[in-house]
Amino acid sequence: MSHPDQRALEADATVHAPTPRLLNWMQTHRGGIALSVTIALASSFLAEHYGAPAMLFALLIGMAFNFMNDMPQTAQGISFCSRTLLRLGVALLGLRLTFADVSQLGITPMVGVVAMLVLTLIGGVAFARVFGRTTAFGLLTGGSVAICGASAAMAIAAVLPRKYLKEEDVLLTVVGVTAMSTLAMIAYPVLFRYLGLADIESGYMIGATIHDVAQVVGAGYSVSDTAGDIATFTKLLRVALLPVVLTAVAIIFRKEAGGTAGLPWFVVAFIVLMGVRNLVPLPDGLLTHVNETSRFLLVVAISALGVKTSLQRLFAPGVRGLILIAINTLFLLLQAIVFAHIFLL
Template identity: 55%
Template sequence: MNAKVSGLRETFGTHTRGFIVALVIAAAATFLSEHYAAPVMLFALLIGMAFHFLAEDESCRPGIEFSAKTLLRFGVGLLGLRLSLGDVESLGWVSVLAIVGFVLATLGCGVLLSTLLGRRSAFGLLAGGSVAICGASAALAIASVLPKHPSREEDTLFVVVGVTALSTIAMIAYPILFQAMGMNDLESGFLIGATIHDVAQVVGAGYSISDEAGVVATFVKMLRVALLPVVMVVVMVSFRGSQSQKVGLPGFLVMFVLLAILANSGLLPDDVIAAVNELSRWCLIVAISALGVKTSLAKFLHVRPSYAAILCVETLFLLLIALAFVKWVGV
């Protein structure tokens, strides 16, 4: 018992400094957002980037990593309480099927581009999966079931850096683009959830527009994340080399779905839902702040030209087919 308590204290101690850094940045971003009527997520990201040097500090790194990953996933899971049946019904089954189509088309685009540029099909699946599903997380997951190769680790690193760069740019640029195109909150939320790579940037971009756009963007993003196990199985079967790997749904996705069901059951008091929603909001702001601290602009300049071309074209391809769907079919 004493050993467990000591272990918890040690873990808490190693995470404290980095977490406090992210929390202070989140508080500063919230203050600026309330006084200057600008997106709090954008402030959190930009202020965090100014403190990137702390990501290399051994005393802060564990807390920063915890805030950017574990706290983010916990905050996203809590967002399930904000999802109403009306949000799902407002999208419709056609939009849900479109998300599946976007993922498949982007995977195909990745394999085709990789072949045309003289890269291996495995890299095409790695890059396509990261763009189509959930950025760096998908890249790491897919890489774990690809057959071993001398350059696998290097390829994965380049994809992680590339999609993180593109996702960060998209978080800032897409809300401006969609609003300039006259998209309403539902359409903007759908497009953000369907096109931005990483979960953190989807949440940041969605809530920079409005709460409604943020909830819709998160729901759409969860649909894409739910396809990760399916894609991993397809990759395993395609290469027939890693079939013993176990594939499961991410825990935060399961949490999101369960809380969404609970919220729509009418069993929870409104005060409880409001309190949890506020907790979720702070978790996400702190997580985005930590993500900003982790973001190194210098690393974005070291992506190979051919890799960068594949990732950029895939990102543009996904954006264009999503825009075409909203324009010609609607959500």
């Protein structure tokens, strides 16, 4: 028979022991998380010693470990880092951005984001018709380029009636827009620097043109912290327009948009934290700690994104299958360059 004190200790241990669900989650995710964190630490070390952007190192090193993306020991952890940690890091960026930062953009660039989004959607439909594709496919490709890449593609595909869209079309769009966004993350900062844009303008252009949130963050902070902050804010303006586009697509096809029209949680959190940052006095030490945490989470997320990036798979559908998405991407870039020369320079 157990002693009363022993039973008490066993009961206390049971209360504080991790639940089976938590243990299972840790077992399935720890390998991928450990890999992503290790790459992030190595990238940060190289960035400090060689002066190159940590996120670029993270992407390139991560790509070298692409073979681990499909391993059962690491797959789920990598996906967790590339999605959940990315969104958490972006949400925490709300504490970095002040109204003064946003006011540097002014109302004209914000209107420009809306105008470029609308024109890219129209262009997507027009280009699709030229290529002999349907209006639905044009909205899918144009919307993924105009808003937030693969996430927008999946959301728009959920709204479009199945009879107008094949699963292969969705897969092609996701692959194509991911490929274009990854290439843009590397090329656009160099291009905008060549065009003579300052950090604020470069951040705006990056946020207005690159498709996925992860690549916007990586490209923006590879230029500077200021460019990264502005790029993130500009990008989230585009993401915030996703419900509007989904509603419009649903009306066009006379279908219900269902529950897909809500704002993503990390966009809501970003807005709330930005409000807190500007309305509530916060200790500098806290802000510094949160900023460092946010930045490291983003480096971890970019590391995981690099592991998930396979150049062979990105271009597997062939060059012809990517032409339409590439045209949409270049059309958006051209709009942004013209806008910058008229209103920003």
